[in-house]
Amino acid sequence: MPKHCLALDLKDDPELIERYKSYHAPGGVWPEITQSIRDAGILNMEIYLTGNRMFMIMEVDETYDPKQKAAMDVGNPKVQEWEELMWTxxxxxxxxKPGEKWIEMDRIFSLSDQSE
Structure with a gap:
């Protein structure tokens, strides 16, 4: 199953970070958002946090296309509302780059690629 790993920072403010975490706690993400994620071919998504740096892992199916996901998001008013809120x-x-949020990371190590 293909994986995509992305990074983004939160504003370095403990109160804002706690509020952001509460939006992502079980039941905190709006159902329209989780549906849009699933509709894009994303099978699983996890976000990890250290300090104010976030790391996202997405497991996707063969239908996932990041450009198509972006186009779907632009056309979805609820996703746009969520994105505007999250950008705070x-x-x-x-x-x-200007307007860029989550940035895809390059894999530089895999244990399975190493010889014994």
Missing amino acids: FQQALPWA
Whole structure:
């Protein structure tokens, strides 16, 4: 199953970080958002946090296309409302291009690629 790993920062404010975490606790994400994620071919998504740096792992099926997901999101008013709300907590990585939020990471190590 293909995986995509992405990174993004939160604003370095403990109160904002706690509020952001509460939006992502079980039952906190709006059902329209989880449905849009599933509709895009994302089978599982996990977000990890250290300090204010987030790391997302997505497991996707063969239908997943990041450009198609982005187009679907632009056309979905509820997703746009969620993204606007989340942006109040988030900040772009220093090397992000204008308008870029979650940035795909490059895998640089895999234990399975190493010889014994």
